[in-house]
Amino acid sequence: MRYFLGVLLSLPLSLMLIGLLAAALPMPWQGWLVLQLIAAIVLWMLLALLVALPAKTWPPLIALVVGNLAAWLVLQATPLYGVGA
């Protein structure tokens, strides 16, 4: 259950972290979309691995939920959402 939830919750976090990277880098996000996809997949795998490391079950899962919320809030401060092609 822990591993399953870890895999599930790591996906949105990895995508939002890549989104934040795209916002931080001084180049148009449209130009390296495929690399973002690959980076997000690798990050997803690594996050799911990290969740399995701590001894207790719930702290890493709560950390993932908090991380998702925080990343989403920070993303709202970036001009990424809704900027056209």
Next chain:
Amino acid sequence: MRRMIDLHAWLGMASGLALFVAFFAGAINVFHHELHHWQEPHFAEQTATPMGMDRLLERVTEQYPDARKRLYLLPDDDDPGVMWFESADSDWVTAHATDFNAEGVHEATPRSALADFINELHFALGIPNPGWPINIGMTFMGLISVMYGVALFSGLLIHWPKIRKEFFALKHEGNMRRYWKNLHNVIGIISFPFHLIMSVTGAAMGMFTVVAVLLGALVFGPQLRGVITEQTEVWSAVESQGNTVIMPHMGDVLSAARNELPELTVDWLEIRGYGDAAGWIDVAGSVPGYVGHHAHVVLDPTLGPLRVIAPGQRSLNFASLSPVYSLHFGDYGGLLVKLLYFLLGLLGSLLFVSGNILWCERRSDRTGPGRSSAFLLRLTLGVCAGVVVGLAFSFLVSKLLPHTPLSGLVALAERGVFAVILVLLVAWSLRASPLRFSSQMLRVAPFCYLSIPLLQTVLEGSHAWLEADNRLINLVLLAVAACLWVVRRQFRKRIRQAEPHPLWVGKVSEGDPRHLTDT
């Protein structure tokens, strides 16, 4: 470390069977193009000369208006083909030049679909896509690839401290379980880079739809769809003004494309808006010598160049997309790389079987003999044997049926016989002793693969060996038979030398499985 081992085992067990199917089918699917030629039946009295590419295009677009919107032309000197999306059937249709009668009317000829079936088995476990926006089988395999990637990273962390020692440690020392463990570790270490490539590229392709939807919803907004289209399509959609044009000869199209990109090797042509002045032709193929070898020359109907996408002349998105495909399919380095992928694919299958067996034995050791471990071991053996033997029978049916009155059922029979054998062998494996079941399956399986080239030789004579693609596929099948024979020999050797784990003997019932010494 304990949690890493648990994670590795859990992920491996959850994804192992699906990965076995994907890798065994994938190892054969490395030769997908050659398999398409192999599956075509050869009759001694074949004398008719099929029409050329231009005439085929005319016939198809006359009889199927949907094909004018978008079609793919597969150039072939002997029998060119055209693929298009038929809206009435909500499916892609393929017509070959030999499917047209003397009056030029298309007669749907039943053809073998073995190569496509093996491909579907590889990327979607053969789960059909009923036209939903998301391909369930492919997305499922994408998720499996992610779990496989996590299992790989955790496996690397587990084995990193003792990697040099384990690299040379294929010694069982009289212990069957240790043999499986060492085999699993050695294969995993040797082929780690290959598996890393497969997991990342497989996940990127399989999870593309899910990731794109989430990326749009969470990060970039609804315009992401348009951006993906713009960044990954070779040219924009046709905006017809209603002006017609006489289509150029395909020979001239190929010449114009080679004029723009002399080193281009053509694989297929995509034609959008056939006969429309606003249409375009994409000549797609490869530029040899690059990992990301895919190339496109886009031409307008008057053969004016619109765009060239090739190594050194493409955007970062195209430059990163091309290696995702080529690294996954192993089509960037000629026959040698293909053979390496084939071998690593078969070794990968062995990696997942050994991993599942290890998991079952380890669980049985930790919690005591139980029905769940015994069930999972039997299921593993049943699925693996079912896939291996079932695919061999699909090959046999594919070759045999076109020479019988039942030739119209060939595509259905290829899938049907696979499903029936898989179900029967899984059912049998759940009833029989695993040791006995494995011995019997390993005795039968090499002969199944040996019999395929023999059957083709009997039915088609020297054509089975004189034609290059036929020869290659037959040699590949003989190599599969030889590999299964080696596995059988090693398995028998272990049985003679070492006492098997208790899970391998007895029945699944009250008080079972029993240890060998009790039986």
